[in-house]
Each structure stands twice: as C-alpha cells, then as structure tokens.
Amino acid sequence: MSVYTPAEVVEETGFSLDTLRYYEKIGLLAPVDRNAAGQRRFSEEDLGWLGTIRCLRDTGMPIAQMLRFAELVRAGDHTIPDRIALLEEHDTRVRGQIDNLIERQRYIHSKISYYRSVL
Amino acid sequence: MSVYTPAEVVEETGFSLDTLRYYEKIGLLAPVDRNAAGQRRFSEEDLGWLGTIRCLRDTGMPIAQMLRFAELVRAGDHTIPDRIALLEEHDTRVRGQIDNLIERQRYIHSKISYYRSVL
DNA sequence: GGTTGACCTGGAGTGCGCTCCAGGTGGGAG
DNA sequence: CTCCCACCTGGAGCGCACTCCAGGTCAACC
Numbered sequence A, B: 001m002s003v004y005t006p007a008e009v010v011e012e013t014g015f016s017l018d019t020l021r022y023y024e025k026i027g028l029l030a031p032v033d034r035n036a037a038g039q040r041r042f043s044e045e046d047l048g049w050l051g052t053i054r055c056l057r058d059t060g061m062p063i064a065q066m067l068r069f070a071e072l073v074r075a076g077d078h079t080i081p082d083r084i085a086l087l088e089e090h091d092t093r094v095r096g097q098i099d100n101l102i103e104r105q106r107y108i109h110s111k112i113s114y115y116r117s118v119l
Numbered sequence C: 001g002g003t004t005g006a007c008c009t010g011g012a013g014t015g016c017g018c019t020c021c022a023g024g025t026g027g028g029a030g
Numbered sequence D: 001c002t003c004c005c006a007c008c009t010g011g012a013g014c015g016c017a018c019t020c021c022a023g024g025t026c027a028a029c030c
Helices: A006-013 A017-026 A044-058 A063-075 A077-118 B006-013 B017-026 B044-058 B063-075 B077-118
Strands: none
Touching: A006 A017, A006 A044, A044 A063, A044 B077, A063 A077, A077 B044, A077 B077, B006 B017, B006 B044, B044 B063, B063 B077
8 A cells, every 4th residue: 555745745736735734734634644753644545535525625615514524424324424415515506506507607798799790 | 876875785685794894895895986975875786796705605606716706897997808807716616526526425325225224 | 974955843923804992073852 | 660671882802714924955957
C-alpha cells in the first residue's frame, strides 16, 4: 500500500498544502499518518476521501455539512442510510443549481442577442 | 413613469435593503433618485438593471466584474461590443460551471448507487 | 559539513459580500 | 399631538474558506 508526500497530494488533488492542513485541523480529514520526522504521509484512502471532498466542495457543499458527512463515515456502516439521505439532499440542490444556471443563461443569451441587434 | 419605494424593490428583486444601499455605495447601482425627505425612489430602469445584476450575481460573476459592466453601460452605446465580449466570456464560464456540475453529479450518483448496493 | 528545500506548528491576516448597528429624520394613523 | 415605522447615514462587524507568516526541524545532495 503506497503512501504519498504532501507535494504529491497537492499535485493530485489540486488542494493547496495549507488547505490540506486546514482540512485536517478541522477534522474534515482524519489525522494523517506521519513519518519519523513528523511529516505527513497520505494513504490511498486519504486520496479517495479527498476526491469525495473535491466533488462535494465543487458542487457547493458548505464545510459544515461535509464535516457531518465525514462524521457519518467515521461512525461506521450503520450510518449508510444517513449518508444516502445527505447525498440525495445534496443532489437535489445540485440539480437546482444546474436548472438555475440554465435558466439564467437564457437571460444572458437574450441580452447578447439584443446587443447584437443594436449594432 | 412609476417609482418604487425601497420596500417594494426589496420585495421585487429579493435583494435586502442593505444590499441595495451597498450596491449604490460601490457604484454598481447609479445614484438613485430621492424624494424631498431624502428617501430613495427607484425607477423602472433601476429595476431592470437590478434584474441584470441578479442574473450575473446568481451565475457567479464577481462584483468587480459587474462593476466593469456597469461602467460600460454608463459609458454609452459605443461600448456595446465590449459588453458583448464581457457577456460572452461570462457565458463561457457559466457553461463551464454547468458542465462541471453535471460531471460532479455523476460522481454523486455513483456514490449513492454504491451505498445502496451495500445495504 | 554546509546549504537547500520540503516540511512542521500555532496563530494572525485576507478577500468577498454582505449585514448589523447607533443615532437620527420625517410622515402617516389613531 | 403622539406614536410608530420606514427610511436615512457612516462605519463597524461577520462568516466563510482559506492563505500567509515566523520561526523551526530534518534529510539529502553537492
């Protein structure tokens, strides 16, 4: 099972090192393994979790809610129904965002058309 | 030509009164007409502009860029090509947002499916 | 064995976009 | 006439999500 240095994780996840430390500090990331010198060595599992974080983050989930999700994950398999509920609720919001963006985009297009017609 | 009280504009645009004052203060909204007592009386035109602001805001345009757009509008008709360029650039970003959300949504769906399969 | 550079910590600072507050004015309802 | 309520101003404060900093450790390469 391979491990990753902070620099590798920054490279692969796109999170800054400061952000990774911040996520660990607030508990969004479980305490990361350390080498003898106290430097972080991320596991494959950490990488997977960071991928999930990236997805939730980029779809606008607030950190507080990601924290609740993280706690559910740590609490064990009996929380899977709760996790499903949380993700479905989030999915609804994402759908709302998409619909809203598409709607607003129509307005932008009409505005552009109008400006074109005036030229 | 009808005018609108602050309360009416809050009602119609969904912006808070503080936000409207803030927008005027930073110049996103041109100085609003006042009655004898110094209270704001918004014009139909203000309402239209606020609708545009709402759309740009809700599609994630930063205030700084909306300000540039506002300046273009105030500068006169010769800036219409610039406005088109600005809106098209923004439209590209909106499309990017939509595509990204759809992509991330797939991940969320697969996660939900996985959790369902484990139950 | 000296220098470089990746990493460490705790804590302060930043940028955005509001939001709230204190203290005050003016006009309409009872 | 008095009360209340909507509105005014300048300026301070807030919540979020980082981001930066000072000062230090360790390992590795020349």
